[in-house]
Amino acid sequence: MKLAITGFSNSGKTTVFNALTGLNLETTTYPTLISTHPEPHTGVVKIHDKRLERLATIYRRKKTVYATIEYVDFPGITSARSGGDTSQNIKVFDLIKGADAIVHVVRAFEDDTIIHPLGKTDPVRDVKSFETELVLGDLEFVEKRLERIELSAKKGKKQDESEKQLLLKCKDALEHEISLRNVSFCDEEKKLMPIYEFLSVTPEIIVLNIGEKDIGTEKVKNFRDEIENYFKEIHQDAIPPGSESDRPVITLCGKIEMEIAQLPHDEAKAFLVDLGIDEPAMHLLCKVPYDTLGLISFFTVGKKEIKAWTIKKNTEAQKAAGKVHSDMERGFIRAEVISYDNFIASDEDMVKAREKGLVKLEGKHYVVQDGDVINFKFNV
Ligand SMILES: Nc1nc2c(ncn2[C@@H]2O[C@H](COP(=O)(O)OP(=O)(O)OP(=O)(O)O)[C@@H](O)[C@H]2O)c(=O)[nH]1
Ligand SMILES: [Mg+2]
Known part of the structure; x- marks a missing residue:
């Protein structure tokens, strides 16, 4: 991070x-x-x-x-x-x-x-002014990007209308000094946004x-x-x-x-x-x-090392496996999962936890939770 x-x-x-x-x-x-x-x-x-x-x-x-x-x-x-x-x-x-x-x-x-x-010294003024600078930075970026689109249109290149519409929407907000974090975007637009790495979001x-x-x-x-x-x-x-x-x-x-x-x-x-x-x-x-940032941690216990991994909330097991190794994601079979709390509550004993049925076998769509201790099974 x-x-x-x-x-x-x-x-x-x-x-x-x-x-x-x-x-x-x-x-x-x-x-x-x-x-x-x-x-x-x-x-x-x-x-x-x-x-x-x-x-x-x-x-x-x-x-x-x-x-x-x-x-x-x-x-x-x-x-x-x-x-x-x-x-x-x-x-x-x-x-x-x-x-x-x-x-x-x-x-x-x-x-x-x-x-x-x-x-x-005036902290509120600084917070506002900083936001303005971010907005101006984004505006300059959007204007340059739109100019480039304009130019390629003149050269007769095929246009991506959705990109242009999104940039125009951003430009309109930024010109009114509205930071993009305060603009609502639909799911389609949200998918496009990350590529621009806007400062004001x-x-x-x-x-x-x-x-x-x-x-x-x-x-x-x-x-x-x-x-x-x-x-x-x-x-x-x-x-x-x-x-x-x-x-x-x-x-x-x-x-x-x-x-x-x-x-x-x-x-x-x-x-x-x-x-x-x-x-x-x-x-x-x-x-x-x-x-x-909406992040969580999960843990793995390997032969040589114990490790904490950082992922975004709502990440599915197969994707999380990819954090550990790309082979694990590709060849994902299932994940053996126990929550840290359940493990501790089973006298810190995996055998006991298993007996109690607290170690679960999860498929690739399982949503990883904060504090999960995971053993990924995979085959490549
Ligand atoms: N009295 C006081 N002085 C501070 C404090 N924090 C920073 N300073 C002083 O403010 C001056 C600037 O601190 P820096 O940390 O260099 O500030 P900066 O934001 O990195 O500055 P630039 O990188 O030049 O933009 C130094 O002389 C610091 O000692 C504080 O909490 N109290
Ligand atoms: Mg400095």
């Missing part, structure tokens, strides 16, 4: 990246330019899963393989409205395309010595980067409420609540979390208690994308 950390310059993206990955990249008080940092920074984090760890202590295989999140840190974007040069944005957006979700770092800390492109997690002095204060709560209310307002006529347009808001103090991420485990724990932080950002954020 790949998450793109992005947002306006000097919002604390690199600081948050360090907090999430435990790495120690340089943070600066001046905006980083893509010309000086053309390659984004990448950090890979294991997703801790107590269930996987429990299975590992029961089965004692050589290796335990966690699911991972890859975080990518980009230079900041600027706003056209504030008179900034937005040529960097398009380059940053090109890099973001292909990510499973955007982690949007929004500045909520105050420091007059660190210049923000939009001025005084990419799942987005908002990280409010708050000041050290503001942890646990009313001020932070207000910032958060304002953003959530804004989302509710714009979603009212569009998509029902609980759908993919939901954008979770997380608050954390990047600067402190970055320091914590560099500490040994015990020291970090004591520090967190002192500060009244329940769970470090690193762990908190690992959980969110699963919900936001």
